[in-house]
Amino acid sequence: MMSDDLLFLDESEEEVVEERSTWKVLIVDDEPEVHAVTKLALSDFVFQDKGIEFISAYTGAEAKRIFLEHDDIAIVLLDVVMETDDAGLQVAEFIRGEANNHFTRIILRTGQPGQAPEKHVIINYDINDYKSKTELTAQKLFTVVIATLRSYRDIMVIEENRKGLEKIIAASADLFSIHSLENFIDGIVQQLSSLLGGTQDAAYITSAVAGPRPIDNEVSSEFYVFTGKGDFANLEGRPLDRVLSGAQLDSCRQALREQEIVYADEYLVAYCNSKNMRGSLLYLSGLPRRLTDTDKRLLEIFSQNVQIAFDNVLLTKDIEDTQREIVERLGQILEKEMGGGKHIQRMTLISEMLGREYGLCQDDLDVLKLAVPLHDVGKLKVPESILLKPGKLNEEEQEIVRTHAEFGYELLKDSRRPIIKAAALLARDHHEYWDGNGYPRGLKGEEIHIFCRITALADVFDALHAKRCYKDAWPLDKVLDLIQSQRGKQFDPCLVDIMLANREKLEAICFAYPDDLPGL
The missing domain is CATH 3.40.50.2300 (Response regulator)
Structure with missing residues (x-):
């Protein structure tokens, strides 16, 4: 006892x-x-x-x-x-x-x-x-x-460190994915707070919320919460002076002004240096203990290196955004030349919806969205008089139009970039039929790449549903009836079923992107 x-x-x-x-x-x-x-x-x-x-x-x-x-x-x-x-x-x-x-x-x-x-x-x-x-x-x-x-x-504490490190490693391996920016910084905040024995609140504050700005603009003087935990968990995008005040805000301004780490009894603000912008801040509050010299040295090293990683991810994101914008602008130029209104925007969103419902992964969806605007790039070779002809095309004109598939493929095929390679396939094969009666190669069924099957359905749907100089717009019911009649013939049966089951989403896309061309 x-x-x-x-x-x-x-x-x-x-x-x-x-x-x-x-x-x-x-x-x-x-x-x-x-x-x-x-x-x-x-x-x-x-x-x-x-x-x-x-x-x-x-x-x-x-x-x-x-x-x-x-x-x-x-x-x-x-x-x-x-x-x-x-x-x-x-x-x-x-x-x-x-x-x-x-x-x-x-x-x-x-x-x-x-x-x-x-x-x-x-x-x-x-x-x-x-x-x-x-x-x-x-x-x-x-x-x-x-x-x-x-x-x-x-x-x-060791377990918390392990979890934070595991998250950073996982995010680092995925640095070039669309969502890596948020995951990487979130992992960094968690890792740093756990190394200090845990904190109540943490925030990563930066002037680069939307990535690098155009070269002719001044770097923003505004700082925003990029990500956080605790009291900062739901404050992403808020200006610094709206989430902190008093001594805490003064400490942040001191850290920016003197480019150093500012320590207080219950919180700290670490300045993170950057070559490309004004730098960023790591704000940690609810410190569990008095920091040792070792802790402070760790913070110095961490704050020096974390911004390098952040800048690299921003640069990658900027490259991706630039590539996306170039493709989108080229697609818009093609659309304008062909008098297609907002056909490309609607097609892209419809293709994305079909691909997501079909089960494509996010990486494939991202490639598909960027490739779709180039599906008709081969029509640059087709005379405008044929493309915009009000009446029905004769047999010779139809043959000329059909050449756009191979021409578009030849134009893009030699690229090693995944998006351009996908666009080359779309340019050539989005007129292939599920039953093998399409062109230019007479492919059938799953011989046709899923990107091409999706694009083919989205293209025909929007071409029928929208008004053109050579035709009136079809009512939605009539368009869907025709697509239903081509199930297993022109179109992949599975994709037709998906389209028919998502009528409300189709209507929402068409409503959000109406054509605004004169006379339409």
């Missing part, structure tokens, strides 16, 4: 904190008095400004259930002998095995050491300490809990 020699913290040393967080301690013992004495001995316990939240279990089975409900138990004080002679040992195996919990510190307590010899238990079970109830006085219990909580705290 435990000694009545209880230890209480001196009142002068006790720090009172309202609504502080706690360390969870699970007491597993079939003797109610053991629970009572343990709670009494640790009633005034405080470690790192956190008290103890006690959870009680009186059987091994009850302890197992509690571990399935709580994944943040810091310590379990575990009796060996309860409903069976080895119930506690079974709980220890359950914690590490079935519950897959390798963080909770397990302290075995036994009143009958002979039934579970210490050497055997320590070697064969993943526990962290072994105590006899008779030797565990209040003083020793206090000491054991303090030492064990330090161990648990350090393990959780």
Whole structure:
């Protein structure tokens, strides 16, 4: 049994904190008095400004259930002998095995050491300490809990670091994807805050919210929240002076002005240097402890290097945006030359919708969207008098129009860029039919690339539904009826079903991008 020699913290040393967080301690013992004495001995316990939240279990089975409900138990004080002679040992195996919990510190307590010899238990079970109830006085219990909580705290900091590092590695491997910018910075904020032992709030603040600006514009003097956690989690895009005020805002301005790290009692602002813009800020608040010289050196290195990564990602994004804009502008030029109104914009969105519903991955959707505007690039070779002819084309004119497929392919085929290669396929094969009766190669079924099958359907839908100088617009019902009649003939049956099931989305796209050409 435990000694009545209880230890209480001196009142002068006790720090009172309202609504502080706690360390969870699970007491597993079939003797109610053991629970009572343990709670009494640790009633005034405080470690790192956190008290103890006690959870009680009186059987091994009850302890197992509690571990399935709580994944943040810091310590379990575990009796060996309860409903069976080895119930506690079974709980220890359950914690590490079935519950897959390798963080909770397990302290075995036994009143009958002979039934579970210490050497055997320590070697064969993943526990962290072994105590006899008779030797565990209040003083020793206090000491054991303090030492064990330090161990648990350090393990959780390491785990937090691992998660942050894992996120950064994952984001780094995907640096050139569209979403990598947000993921990369979010991982950096998490990693830095965890290295400091955890923070309540964090924000990455920059003047480059929308990426690099045109060369003839001055660099913006405004700073915005790019990403954050805690109080900054939902403030992306907000100006700096609207999310911080008083001393915190003054510290940010000081960090920008002096290009340094500004430390305060509960927060810090780190300036991140940049060659391409005014730099950025890392703001961290709710620091858990006074920062050491090592912490400050880490912050200096981190703030110097994080901006390099950010600038590189911005540059990649700028290259992607430039490539996208060039293709889109070329498509618009083609559209204007052919008198097609906003055919390209609608086609692109319809193709994207069909591709997403079909199950294409985001990378494929991105390529498809950029390639679609070039699907009719071969029509540059077709005389305008034929393209804009009001009436029906004769057989000779139809043959001339058909040459645009091969011409467009020849124009683009030698590129090694995925977008241009995809555009070459679209230019050549978007007139192929599912049943093999299309042109120029008579492909059928899945011999036709999915990009081409999607583009073919989107192209015909919009060509029929929109008004042209040589035809009136068809009502939506009539267009969908015709497409239904060509299911399995001209069009991929699966894509036809998707289009018919998404009538409202089609109508929304057409409504958002009406033609505005004179006379239409």
